[in-house]
Amino acid sequence: MSRQALHDGWTLRAAPGAQVPAEIADRSVPATVPGCVHTDLLDAGLIPDPYLDDNEVALAWIGRTDWSYRTSFRRPPGDHDRVDLVCAGLDTVATLTVNGVEVGRTENMHRGYRFDVRSLLRDGDNDLVVTFGSAYRYAEAQQERLGDRPNAYPEPFHFIRKMACNFGWDWGPTLVTAGIWQEIGLHAWSTARLATVRPLVTLAGQDGRVELHVEVERVADVPLTVRATVAGAHAEVVVPAGQRTAVLTLAVREPALWWPRGYGEQTRHPLEVTLHAADGDTLDTWSRQVGFRSVRLDTSPDEHGTSFALSVNDVPVFVRGVNWIPDDAFPTRVTRERLAGRFDQAAAANINLLRVWGGGRYESTDFYDLADERGLLVQQDFLFACAAYPEEEPFGSEVAAEAAEQVTRLAPHPSLVLWTGNNENIWGWHDWDWQEALAGRTWGRGYYLDVLPRLVGELDPTRPYWPGSPWSGTEEIHPNDPAHGTTHIWDVWNTDDYTKYREYVPRFVAEFGYQGPPAYATLRRALSDEPLAHNSPGMAHHQKAAGGDAKLQRGLDAHLPAPADFDDWHYLTQLNQARAIQLGVEHFRSHRDVCAGTIVWQLNDCWPVTSWSAIDGDGRRKPLWYALRHAYADRLLTVQPRDGGLALVAVNDGGTPWRASTSVTRLTLAGAPRVKTTMELDVPAYSAVTLALPAELARPDEARRELLVAEAGESADRALWFFAEDRDGDWPAAAWDATVEPVDGGQRVRVTARTVLRDLTLFPDRLDPTASVDEALVTLLPGESVTLTVRADTALDPAALTSRPVLRCVNDL
Structure with missing residues (x-):
């Protein structure tokens, strides 16, 4: 057996006669495989960067053009029964020829293909051509036929099995790709090979069990032997001549378990599988790291409706999640190193689950391996989003094949804890005026309620499946009913103030979000606007949400002083995003007896854009990231309105009790105490305690000039409650003293407040795009200090570092 990668020597060219720029017509350019047309043309200097300004618009022709990739290769040495051309991923409508003979056609980006080419190979060079037809032409033809x-958008993304957000989204560019986007190579083999290996890993009490389902492909009708080992356990089975499948069971006595981050270690065990001929020769091998853990989804009815609560190893896990979109419009640019950086950012923000949203991709092996390693749970959507999807052929067969392949591929990963049938499509059918337009045509219901649950049940019953996000658990109840199953809350962003989050006490919030612009350095890299303004041409192009700027303005008007210039607008809209989500998360967590999790929309971006992300398209942390780190902390102290008054809620998502003496003080903005009380906290592990505050604390003498401060024990975190909106507060003009001193790799900025400083934030990337800071959104009372550590490639000017627009607070306006 041999495997030979075919990643070298490729060239790319547009189809003859295609309507393309003159400098591209009839020209071959070097191609990187895996890769795509856009990145190849960009590397060749033939197109501008599609992420800058409005270049995206000028490159729309790429998605409407046919493209050919070509290379040559030598046949593998040796005399093998089979030589297969193996394609892990082709994007999307491809025809493959070897030495001028067609060997196959594909029309699904989300599955792999294997073609027997042995009879076509010759000595010397062999020619391989992969021609990609326009995804637009294919999708539009299916649209017309069916x-x-x-x-949700005027694009035909639901008529092709391709990454939907390639066709543009309310946070993403329209860059319709084509190319060999995953590995391609030759696999030469004889007698038999391991076609699929599907380990179902479970726990029975403290003992582990691996039920190993193996499928072989054979060209010789002879007995075969499969052997497997894991964690000291061994199993062996003979696959008789004429048979293709086998099941092995490995029992492991009290294995070390795999736990989500924050709950225990992420122990994994090598699982080795080998296939042998009758004479004992090894024909094929397969190995993965598996983790022993159980997953349970509680969807039982109770006095509040229908629960949606995740448990791992029989320990309830309050989900502190974020939605994940493709980290780049061009997936091959997302390296393992880049993913590791995102995962580090997620873990540092106290996130424990990533929901892989259904308009992107089934995430990569690197993604899942890193999630396994770091203990980040993953919810994977099947790839359907915001549209009515046809179920006729070829789509019915393609969806079933793609789902079976992906469920099998991801089965070994302990981080994967939930499959979801779609994003918002069942909700869309109910509420988005689809039914009359469909006039009885298929829309995907058969996928979500029949095909996909049946496949998951057959191939991987160890994991729960949920038909949609949102979904109430039954067709008898509206799919987005907050009292049942999962819910999405989008009225806040679209029509209502973010304080409306407090009107919801949902069972599980799978999406809710609020927009803010990216970091200043990100904008300056991506846009040439002069002057930069919230509505300048580049800013407008990089705001993809309908009415997005008006919604941002509505939020500012409700809470904050009017911005005088772009610097104010940028700071205040980023701040309002952070406050909106922090308010929502803290409110939902304060009701953890009813609500079992929140998944914020969204962690990341795929390009520089104003969006709902906490990490912008250049990988910079927005103020929202710091707010999430606070709101998702294991121990959270928060002041919440309750029963006409105020309450102090202490949330403990750690594994040990939280006991502390807590002081709650009502004081003036000048720092003078009015009323103070002390309360004793005793919060068991994985629970919350609510303590009503006395009326004299909850009712201010002068709302515009007072706030509440709650502090628990030695914790540096504290809870604040302002009785008036910032726009109405009687704020003193901001005053502070600041010192800057060098430290290894950066500078330490110490700020001492001479007045109250509301949401003090340092933006060092305004001085150097490599600069970042360790803390943000700090409120100081007069006399208090904070030390901020700035990391940058070069030393920054101390005067600039400690003045506007780099160092900001609300009351410096």
């Missing part, structure tokens, strides 16, 4: 179906 009849249109509603979707």
Whole structure:
């Protein structure tokens, strides 16, 4: 057996006669495989960067053009029964030829393909050509053939099995890709090979069990032997001549378990599988790291509705999640190193679950391996989003094949804890005026309620499946009913103030979000606007949400002073994003007896854009990231309105009790105490305690000039409650003293407040795009200090570092 990668020597060219720029017509350019047309043309200097300014618009022709990739290769040495051309991923409508003979056609980005090419190979050079037809032309032809179906955007993304957000989204560019986007190579083999290996890993009490399902492909009708080992356990089975499948069971006595981050160690065990011929020769091998853990989803009815609560190893896990979108419009640019950086950012923000959203991709092996390693739970959507999807052929067969392949591929990963049938499509059918437009045509219901649950049940019953996000658990109840199953809350962003989050006490919030612009350095890299303004041409192009700027302005008007210039607008809209999500998360966590999790929309971006992300398209942390780190901390102290008054809620998502003496003080903005009380906290592990505050604390003498401060024990975190909106507060003009001193790799900035400083934030990337800071959104009372550590490639000017617009607070306006 041999495997030979075919990643070298490729060239790319547009189809003859295609309507392309003159400098590209009839020209071959070097191609990187894996890769795509856009990145190849960019590397060749033939197109501008599609992420800058409005270049995206000028490059729309790429997605409407046919493209050919070509290389040559030598046949593998040796005399093998089979030589297969193996394609892990082709994007999307491809025709493959070897030495001028067609060997296959594909029309699904989300599955792999294997073609027997042995009889076509010759000595010397062999020619391989992969021609990609326009994804637009294919999708539009299917749309015309089957009849249109509603979707969220005027693009035909639901008529092709391709990454939907390639066609643009309310946070993403329209860059319709083509290319060999995953590995491609030759696999030469004889007698038999391991076609699929599917380990179902479970726990029975303290003991582990691996039920190993093996499928072989054979060209010789002879007995075969499969052997497997894991964690000291061994199993062996003979696959008789004529048979293709086998099941092995490995029992492991009290294995070390795999736990989510914060709950225990992420122990994994090598699982080795080998296939042998009758004479004992090894024909094929397969190995993965597996983790022993159980997953349970509680969806039982109770006095509040229908629960949606995740447990791992029989320990309830309050989900502190974020939604994940593709980290780049061009997936091959997302390296393992880049993913590791994102995962580090997620873990540092106290996140424990990533939901892989259904308009992107089934995430990579690197993604899942890193999630396993770091203990980040993963919810993977099947790839359907915001549209009515046809179920006719070829889509029915393609969806079933893609789902079976991906469920099998991801089965070994302990981090994967939930499959979801779609994003918002069942909700869309109910509420988005689809039914009349569909006129009885298929829209995907058969996938979500029949095909996908059946496949998950057959191939991986160790994991729960949920038909949609949102979904109430039954067709008898509205899919987005907050009292049942999962809910999405989008009225806040679209029509209402963010304080409306407090009107919801949902069972599980799978999406809710609020927009803010990216970091200043990100904007300056991506946009050439002069002057930069919230509505300058580049800013407008990089705001993809309908009415997005008006919604940002509505939020500012409700809470904050009017911005005088772009610097104010940038700071205040980022701040309002952070406050909106922090308010929502703290409110939902304060009701953890009813609500079992929150998944914020969204962690990341795929390009520089104003969006709902906490990490912008250049990988910089927005103020929202710091707010999430606070709101998702294991121990959270928060002041919440309750029963016409105020309450102090202490949330403990740690594994040990939280006992502390807590002081709660009502004081003036000048720092003078009015009323103070002390309360004793005793919060068991994985629970919350609510303590009503006395009326004299909860009712201010002068709302515009007072706030509440709650502090628990030695914790540096504290809870604040302001009785008036910032726009109405009687704020003193901000005054502070600041010192800057060098430290290894950066500078230490110490700020001492001479007045109250509300949401003090340092933006060092305004001085150097490499600069970042360790803390943000700090409120100081008069006389208090904070030390901020700035990391940058070069030393920054101390005067600039400690003045506007780099160092900001609300009351410096």
